Amino acid sequence: MRKRVARLTISPRQFQQLVPFEQKILESAGFAYTCVHHEKGEIPHPAVRDAHVIIPNTSYAISAEVLAYFPNLEGILIPNSGYDHVDMAAVADRGIRWQHLPVPRSIDVSESTIMMMLDLLRKSSSIYQSMEQGHWVRNQIRGTGRLHGKDIGIIGYGVIGRRVSGMLKSFEPRSLGYYDPFVAADEVYDHAVQRYSDLKTLLSSCSVVSLHCSLTTSSQNMIDDEALSHLQPGSYLLNTARGKVVDESAVQRALNGGILAGYAADVFQDEPLGANHWMRSHPQVLCTPHIAGYTFEMLEQLVEHERTALISWYPEMRSSDR
Incomplete structure (x- = not known):
């Protein structure tokens, strides 16, 4: 019997290039493939409930209640940077195996983070717009800066945080450090990266802060008015992690009050994001529509990682024509 794989998505447009490619590769490996787009909070569609393996989108929460709709479920592939959208205790209770596939997206999110840092400090977006409007203005350097010589802090030191840290070293910052209460002091052996024991110290020590933490009960709204008050005036904040880690109203106040010189976000x-949301028009904000982890090369690598994981679970499904 062919094992059935179901992808559960929330954003059909976002996955319109992934799904046909994913279907082709997984079906050629011997698996039956189904993809159904859902709304947030919607129960699993009947077409996917007989799946042996599911691949859920980050925005589709996999709770114990959702798992109950999958009587045949044997495995879950989690092709995201984090897995806070999956109730891991419920997965363990069911004896369902799972595999986290963070590497493909971590490359793209890390590169996007560096791009956004540079854009914030160089005010690139306004310069691009000026050129598009037919102008040639070379004195737009007031308030611009560079990463070289900066004190840079990373909040969350998992796969992405560490990759960003490695990329930042080539810019020769004055200091580079991280805060992550889930990473033991002896887990990171890198004399070039400082470990901060608490969030406040990192915030007060760094003028560029990048968020790469998971969303947990302790990290929700972690960056609020109180946290932002510890930043040096004119600091920069980036969020390519989870939208709910940041209190967006507090960020607005920090921007308007001069604590923040710039804010970049890929998550909200x-x-x-609402069409009239204040971030869309604020001159000190850069926004992207939750695409930091997406390039076509990422999709190709991701699907290959999915295929490899599935075949490791079901070696008998390997197709002879591959």
């Missing part, structure tokens, strides 16, 4: 408290 509520998505999609």
Whole structure:
């Protein structure tokens, strides 16, 4: 019997290039493939409930209640940077195996983070717009800066945080450090990266802060008015982690009050971001529509990692024509 794989998505447009490619590769490996787009909070569609393996989108929460709709479920592939959208205790209770596939997206999110840092400090977006409008203005350097010589802090030192840290070293910052209460002091052996024991010290020590932490009960709204008050005036904040880690109203106040010189975000408290949301028009904010982890090369690598994981679980499904 062919094992059935189901992808559960929330954003059909986002996955319109992934799904046909994913279907082709997994079916050629001997698996039956189904993809159904859901709304947030919607129960699993009947077409996917007989799946042996599911691949859920980050925005589709896999709770114990959702798992109950999958009587044949044997495995879950988690092709995201984090897995806070999956109730791991419920997965363990069911004896369902799972595999986290963070590497493909971590490359793209890390590169996007560096791009956004540079864009914030160089005010690139306004310069691009000026050129598009037919102008040639070379004195737009007031308030611009560079990463070289900066004190840079990373909050969350998992796969992405460490990759970003490695990329930042080539810019020769004055200091580079991280805060992550889930990473033991002896887990990171890198004399070039400082470990901060608490969030406040990192915030007060760094002028560029990048968020790469998971969303947990302790990290929700972690960056609020109180946290931002510890930043040096004119600091920069980036969030490519989870939208709900940041209190967006507090960020607005910090921008307007001069604590923040710039804010860049790929994730938001509520998505999609409202058409009239203040971030869309604020001159000190850069926004992207939750695409930091997406390039076509990422999709190709991700699907290959999925295929490899599935075949490791079901070696008998390997197709002879591959």
